[in-house]
Amino acid sequence: MVVGAIWPCMSVVAEELSVELQVMPRVQQGRISPYIFGAGIDHKTNPLRAPKYPEKVLRDIGESGLRIARYPGGFVFNRNEHRGSWANFYWQDHIGQNPERQPTEVYDLDTFLQLCERFRIEPLMQINFVGETQASVQGYIEYLVGDGDVDGDGVNWAEKRQANGRIQPYKITYWQLGNEVHSFPQGFQENVAGAKEYAKALERLVPLVRKMSPGAKVLVPLINMQRPRSEMKLKPGAPDINFTTSHEFAVAFLENLNVDVDYFDWHFYPANGWNGKYDFLGTDDEWKHLYCWGTKFRECHEVINTLIKAKCKQQPPPQLIVGEWSADWTGGIFRQHENSFRGSLMRTMASAVFMSDQLLYMMQKSVPSENIHAAFWHTFSNDAQALFSIQTSREQGLAYKGKSTDEGYGYRMPIYWTFKLLSEQRGEFLVESRLQGNNSIDAPKTGLYFDPQHAFARVTHCASLSGDRLYIALLNKDARQTVETRIEIRDWPWKDSVELHEVRADSYLAENTIERPDTVTLADPQTLRVTQTGTLNYRLKPNSLVVLRFESARNE
DSSP, X not given: OOOOOOOOOOSSOOOOXXXXXXXXXXXXXXXXXGGGSEEEOOSSSOGGGSBSSHHHHHHHHHHTTOOEEEESOSSOBOTTSOTTSTTBOOXXXXXXXXXXXXXXOTTSHHHHHHHHHHTTOEEEEEEOTTTSOHHHHHHHHHHHHOSSOTTOSSOOHHHHHHHTTOOXXXXXXXXXXXXXXXXXXXXXXXXXXXXXXXHHHHHHHHHHHHHHSTTOEEEXXXXXXXXXXXXSOSSTTSOXXXXXXXXXXXXXXXXHOOSOOSEEEEEEOOOOOBTTBOTTTTSTTHHHHHHHHHHHHHHHHHHHHHHHHHHOOSSSOOEEEEEEEOSXXXXXXXXXXXXXXXXXXXXXXXXXXXXXXXXXXXXXXXXXXXXXXXXXXXXXXXXXXXXXXXXXXXXXXXXXXXXXXXXXXXOBOHHHHHHHHHHHSOXXXXXXXXXXXXXXXXXXXXXXXXXXXXXXXXXXXXXXXXXXXEEEEEEEOOSSOOEEEEEEEOSOOBOSEEEEEEEEOSSTTOBOOSSSTTSSOBOOOEEEEOOSTTEEEEEEOTTEEEEEEEEBOTTO
């Protein structure tokens, strides 16, 4: 595997690092939700609409490991924008828009849903209840899942769907009401009055969705939070780099929510630059600024759980869906600054390491005893943090990299390979495991988000089981040092050969480009031979994600 630039040798020999991992395969924690492997597929700017090489794009989708897709996307329900603008989504503009049946023309509702059916991807459909009337919302649901005029308003949208070539209703379980509704252009004022108005609207809308779509699971926006330790901004008008929901709005909403919902929506975006300042660039601590956010994600998850437990009247409380998340979003927020994309590490191994860290955590938190059910990486293709790049046959409009086209076919990003690896090489059930050793890295002391006692784990992991196969995923976030890893598997005899799957690079700045599309990729499986019963010693390289697959020896 070709990798990026090799780091120069350190003048001082670093101490040897080691961790010990104990795995108890017979102690199962619960079934892992496959829906944490999700991504957003937007309706207008996505190059999926017009790829130059559609069969290659379809191959990439099929091989990606994508399990759930969110549609139509983020900031597309805007009360101040006219119908047909980029910032507003009216479903009536997205039916009958693909008469030539192009397989990826996702501007068209039917095409998007049939793309999901083709690759067994679960769709999550968002509802624009801010810009559209209730009659229009009813028509949207009826068009997708209705069998006749189910709302009795005299307009048979199911018949119009059939005229567009789809006879049977679509099978849709997940519905989201709006997006980031704490932001007034998309929803309500960010204060107590706005929160009450939002909660009141849900009393009308949630029963409507459940009546028209039996078995529906309803997701409602709750919170945008990604600040460490300081929780949410306390006042609606307080400045905040990450545009988070105010504490006032979140608390008032939970206290006034009187209708049962299935999930709360949480968005998480790191951002390491501000006003064009990227003091960490080129320093020895550069890589730490991105990986600190993995711990901050965990801290925010804990804060959200505490808030829901204290304020939500629904028991048991709704689970969480991480409706949007990404690696460093600096390049997206501050596109006008020359260094934004360099500061965001947008398409490098650093983003793949960050993604792996969060996915390993969410795998652990997706079992029934925990509360994360699904997660959507912000963009599937051609955005600042996209899984892969596509050359399109026409310009798509706004995209965070400027034009959403690339010279040449395009390429799969480092995050594509880590996403695919963890989605495919994992067990169904989380099993008990414990990691200990020299495993802490202090936060950089010159960063924008420095916390006096902040640190993050060097190695993270997840152990899971399917039948007679045990999967152990290991991630080394250290950009420079290897970690000796001693794995002990208790009360579960296994064969003396272990299959290894790996995504790694010699530098966290290694980047896939058109000229070198395979700088970072998923290596071919390797076989390790083990002689010591019950124990495996493995040297975990820097910037690496490894999945070790063990097979039970109980039938031998």
